[in-house]
Amino acid sequence: MKMDYEFINSFKKPQVQNNWFLDLNPLSKLNIILILAIIPIVVKRWEVSVVIILFYFLIAAASSRLKQFSKVYVRLALLIGSLLFIMRAMFIPGEDVLMKIGFLTITQEGVDHGLQFATLVVAICGALVLYSVATQARDLMLVLEKKGVPHTATYVILSSLQSIIDLGNMSKLIMESQKARGIETEGKVTNRIKSFFPILGPLFxxxxxNSEEKAIAMDARAFYAPGKNTHLRELRPVSLSEKSVLILINLVFVGFIVWRVVG
Incomplete structure (x- = not known):
C-alpha cells in the first residue's frame, strides 16, 4: 500500500493561509484588535468610533473575510446600535428639547449621548466579531497551551465553543426533519413556538x-496521561518583523494614552 508522504509531512509544516492578517499569531491579532477596541473607550467621541468601525471593514476586506464579517456584524450593529440609541435618546434628560412624545422628552443632550454610547458599544462588538472571523479557536487554544495554559483548560474552552456550533447544526437538522414529517415550522409566531418545543428532547x-462519545475518545487518546502533548497542527513562528511592528504599535498606543491623560 502506497502512503501519501506529502500529506503526512504537511502536518509538520506551519499552517498558513497566505494572508498577512490571517497568518499573524493569534495573540498578535488579539493585541491589535484590543487596541482598536480600547481607542473609542479612551477618546469617547462618536466620530472616532465610526472611524474604527470603518477600519474593521478595511481589515476584513484585506483578510478576505469581508462577507463573513459583514453578515454577522451589520445585523448585530443595527440591532444593538439602534436599541441603545433609542433608549439613551429618550431617557437622558437635557435642556435643549427637540421633541415631545407623550410623557417622553427627546433632548439634544440625549441624542448626543445616545449616538456616542451606541457607536462605542458597536465598535467594541466589532472587535469581537472581527477576531472571531479572522482567528480559528483551535489556533488560539494551541498558542495559549504553548504559553503554559493547561491543556485541560484549553480543551474545555474549545469544546464549549464547538458544542455551540454542533447544537446549532443539530437544531437545524431536527427542524428539517420535522418539516419533512409535515409539522408546520414556518409562518406565524405561534406555529414557530409550537414547533420549537418538540426539538428540545432530541437536541438534549x-x-x-456527543458528550459520551467525546469522553470515550479522550480516554482512547490518553488525554489525562502525564507527559508533553503532541499536536497535529503547527503555527508559523512569530517573525522578527511581526514582533517589531507589534512593539511599535504598542508604544504608539501607550504614548497616545499618556497624551490623553496628560492633555
Whole structure:
C-alpha cells in the first residue's frame, strides 16, 4: 500500500493561509484588535468610533473575510446600535428639547449621548466579531497551551465553543426533519413556538450522546496521561518583523494614552 508522504509531512509544516492578517499569531491579532477596541473607550467621541468601525471593514476586506464579517456584524450593529440609541435618546434628560412624545422628552443632550454610547458599544462588538472571523479557536487554544495554559483548560474552552456550533447544526437538522414529517415550522409566531418545543428532547439527547462519545475518545487518546502533548497542527513562528511592528504599535498606543491623560 502506497502512503501519501506529502500529506503526512504537511502536518509538520506551519499552517498558513497566505494572508498577512490571517497568518499573524493569534495573540498578535488579539493585541491589535484590543487596541482598536480600547481607542473609542479612551477618546469617547462618536466620530472616532465610526472611524474604527470603518477600519474593521478595511481589515476584513484585506483578510478576505469581508462577507463573513459583514453578515454577522451589520445585523448585530443595527440591532444593538439602534436599541441603545433609542433608549439613551429618550431617557437622558437635557435642556435643549427637540421633541415631545407623550410623557417622553427627546433632548439634544440625549441624542448626543445616545449616538456616542451606541457607536462605542458597536465598535467594541466589532472587535469581537472581527477576531472571531479572522482567528480559528483551535489556533488560539494551541498558542495559549504553548504559553503554559493547561491543556485541560484549553480543551474545555474549545469544546464549549464547538458544542455551540454542533447544537446549532443539530437544531437545524431536527427542524428539517420535522418539516419533512409535515409539522408546520414556518409562518406565524405561534406555529414557530409550537414547533420549537418538540426539538428540545432530541437536541438534549444528542448533546448527551456527543458528550459520551467525546469522553470515550479522550480516554482512547490518553488525554489525562502525564507527559508533553503532541499536536497535529503547527503555527508559523512569530517573525522578527511581526514582533517589531507589534512593539511599535504598542508604544504608539501607550504614548497616545499618556497624551490623553496628560492633555
Amino acid at each position: 439527547l444528542g448533546a448527551i450522546s
